[in-house]
Amino acid sequence: MNSRLPLRARVALYGVICLLAVPFVFPTWWMITSSFKPVADIFAFPPSLFPDDLSFSAYRRVFELQPFARQYFNSAYIAAVVTVGTLAVSALAGYAFARIRFRGQQFLFLVVLVGLLIPSEVTIVPLFQLFNSVGLVDTHWPLILVPMLGAPSVLATFIMRQFFITLPAELEEAARVDGLGRLATFWRIALPLARPALGAVAIFTFLHSWNLYLEPIVFLSSPEKFTLPQALTQFVDAYGGPMWDVQLSAASMTALPVLVVFVLAQRQFIEGLAHTGLKG
Amino acid sequence: MPVLTDDAAGRVDTRPAPGENPPQRRAWWTSRRRDQLAGLLFVTPQLVGTALFVLLPLGLVVWYSLHEWNVLADTFDFVGTDNYRKLVDDPNLPSVLRSTAYFSVGLVVLNLGLALLLAVLLNQKLRGTVVFRTLFFSPVVVSLVAWTIVWGFLLQDNGGVNGVAGMVGADGPNWLRGEWTAMLSVIVVQVVKNVGLNMVLFLAALQGVPAELYEAARVEGASRWTQFRRITVPLISPTILLTSIITVAGALQVFAQIAVLTQGGPGTSTTVLVYYLYQQAFQFHQFGYGSTLSVLLFAIVLTLTVVQWRMRRRWVFHEQ
Numbered sequence: 343m344n345s346r347l348p349l350r351a352r353v354a355l356y357g358v359i360c361l362l363a364v365p366f367v368f369p370t371w372w373m374i375t376s377s378f379k380p381v382a383d384i385f386a387f388p389p390s391l392f393p394d395d396l397s398f399s400a401y402r403r404v405f406e407l408q409p410f411a412r413q414y415f416n417s418a419y420i421a422a423v424v425t426v427g428t429l430a431v432s433a434l435a436g437y438a439f440a441r442i443r444f445r446g447q448q449f450l451f452l453v454v455l456v457g458l459l460i461p462s463e464v465t466i467v468p469l470f471q472l473f474n475s476v477g478l479v480d481t482h483w484p485l486i487l488v489p490m491l492g493a494p495s496v497l498a499t500f501i502m503r504q505f506f507i508t509l510p511a512e513l514e515e516a517a518r519v520d521g522l523g524r525l526a527t528f529w530r531i532a533l534p535l536a537r538p539a540l541g542a543v544a545i546f547t548f549l550h551s552w553n554l555y556l557e558p559i560v561f562l563s564s565p566e567k568f569t570l571p572q573a574l575t576q577f578v579d580a581y582g583g584p585m586w587d588v589q590l591s592a593a594s595m596t597a598l599p600v601l602v603v604f605v606l607a608q609r610q611f612i613e614g615l616a617h618t619g620l621k622g
Numbered sequence: 623m624p625v626l627t628d629d630a631a632g633r634v635d636t637r638p639a640p641g642e643n644p645p646q647r648r649a650w651w652t653s654r655r656r657d658q659l660a661g662l663l664f665v666t667p668q669l670v671g672t673a674l675f676v677l678l679p680l681g682l683v684v685w686y687s688l689h690e691w692n693v694l695a696d697t698f699d700f701v702g703t704d705n706y707r708k709l710v711d712d713p714n715l716p717s718v719l720r721s722t723a724y725f726s727v728g729l730v731v732l733n734l735g736l737a738l739l740l741a742v743l744l745n746q747k748l749r750g751t752v753v754f755r756t757l758f759f760s761p762v763v764v765s766l767v768a769w770t771i772v773w774g775f776l777l778q779d780n781g782g783v784n785g786v787a788g789m790v791g792a793d794g795p796n797w798l799r800g801e802w803t804a805m806l807s808v809i810v811v812q813v814v815k816n817v818g819l820n821m822v823l824f825l826a827a828l829q830g831v832p833a834e835l836y837e838a839a840r841v842e843g844a845s846r847w848t849q850f851r852r853i854t855v856p857l858i859s860p861t862i863l864l865t866s867i868i869t870v871a872g873a874l875q876v877f878a879q880i881a882v883l884t885q886g887g888p889g890t891s892t893t894v895l896v897y898y899l900y901q902q903a904f905q906f907h908q909f910g911y912g913s914t915l916s917v918l919l920f921a922i923v924l925t926l927t928v929v930q931w932r933m934r935r936r937w938v939f940h941e942q
Contacts, residue, residue, distance in 0.1 A: 347746065347747065347748075352748060355743065355746060355748060356748070358743065359743055359744075359754055362740065362743075362758075363754060363757050363758065365810075365814050366757055366758050366760065366761055366814055366818075367757050367760070368782075369761075369769065369772045369773060369776060370760065370761070370764055370769075370772075372772065372776070372782070373768065373772045384775075385780065388785065388789075389782060389785075430667075431667045431668050431671065432668070434664040434665070434667065434668070435664060435665045435667070435668035435669075437664060438660070438661045438664030438665045439665065442657050442660055442661040442664065443657060443661070444657055444658045444660075444661030444662060445658060446662075447661060450665055450669060453669070453672060453677075454665075454668055454669065454672050456672070456676060456677065456680075457672050457676045459923060459924055459927060460676055460680060460920065460923070461871065461874065461875045461919070461923060463875055463877065463896045463899065463916070463919060464680070464683065464916045464917075464919050464920045464923070465675070465676065465679035465680060465682075465683060465916070466899075466900075466903070466916070467683060467686060467903050467909055467912050467913050467916055468678070468679035468680075468682035468683050468686060468913070469675065469679050470903075470904075471682070471686075471909070472678070472679065472682075487671075487675065488675050490671070491667065491668070491670065491671020491672075491674070491675055492671050492672070492674075492675030492676050493675070493676050495668065495671060496668070496672065496676075499668055523656075523660075524656065524657065524660035524664075525660070528664075549762075549763065552765060553765060553766040553767070553878070555766065555767060555877060555878035555881070556877045556878070556896075556900065559881075559904075560900075560904055570765065570767075571765060571766065571767035571768075571878065572767075574765075574767045574768060574771060575767065575771075575881075575882060584771075584774075584775075586775060589771055590771070590772070590775075593765070593767075593768035593771050593772065594768075596765040596767075596768045597764045597765045597768045597769075600763050600764070600765065601760065601763055601764060604759075604760065604763040605756065605760075608756045608759070609752075611759075611763075612755065612756070612759055612822050615819070615822060615823075616822045616823055616825065616826040
């Protein structure tokens, strides 16, 4: 690396960056290591960076106190269905808005864009009422249908449209000459090229669903239907105080898998989001 | 003349050469009609979803806001603008709006400022910036409630933050129990969680600034600060606008952090609008008044988006 910075400036820069990194890294580190410590050691200061001896008792209690495996499965399958569904809905709509000329296109696009202006918090009361009136409260349907088709998917459609607009028109002419219909052109030519945009949308959508908190606590009431964020806050003792060791174990299990995937694929994650996710 | 070419299979290509008219067929099933159908079919799921889960609820929330509706008491009476009068007279409203404003302004300023600082630091020619980029970004992928729970622990009176404060001889406050420290805590926790996203967007923008401009500025003897103000900021202003729109919208939606860290307290000092809405509708079962608060939230989001979008003309250096 050919650096123009003098050594002292470089050392100072590293110092500043390392110091700034502490609040970003330490909480996660501390969460994971503390989840293996006995309760008394969690409160020790300064905290030990590694647990003295591994204790799995808090992990065992996570599963005893709540149907945590079931809740884990709920969050995972809801996020998976929402991600796949959003990809399908947004890729189709984004492609049509970008590449097909049809009457009413601009008007319909404006209608869809209204969704960008309406945070789901604004419509939570009528959505609750709507799902209540068809008997779908305390089911996972609201957590699947609304993100997949409602306001959150509009952002995805917008991103896909911005991406498809950049594809060269010759591709489609070539496809047409080869006798491909619209659906085949979309499926066999446009979609494979859209992998970076699809990746960015998938990451956004998955994280959004995985983190959803207001909707689950509004819609769900039976513990075996809870999702993870909701379940994490339920580990409290008889006085309503949090059971820290159990909460930290459950939180670690919630955070770790996503974190591992992120570390393994950090380049695709970050550059995908930066370059295709939100440009334009 | 049609171009006649034999392909490998011995078939004859009789398609018209480019520029020649295709044979005039008055078919009803033209490619334009086919595109019309394909276009409509492709956008149907999104349109149905928008109609059902965005537009219909938006209409309903306005309609509900004109009703006295207590779910427990099972009342649903049309009361006209009574709820809006109640809103204006609501003794909690000034505090709620103040909290919402504090949170949003604090979050946006801290988030964009820190994101830009981190992006500039990581854009220097240093070894290991990719590793640091990953570290600063990592809270974005940590589950929101998990992240908030950990900070809730660290911010306790005897928690890690005050432990660090004690090491430098300071006596830290009970962060989540003091009025303004509670708000500050919620803001900082949220900034650290999400600043990586804006940092990454700024980094991409910074890498798009041509190096020759800095070269030229250095020849002219411009200081680093002048270069930053006169070259960097104008050239990345479209990204500043984009990130500020996203961050403002996100700030107005904050809920989980407050529900987990402070439950709106102490008093009502961290009760932002969404949290107040949730309390009224789902804890006090006032669906009518909750809807009125939703309309207010929508009006605020709409106004801010329009204002920011208008500002782009004066602010943003160039747009394509």
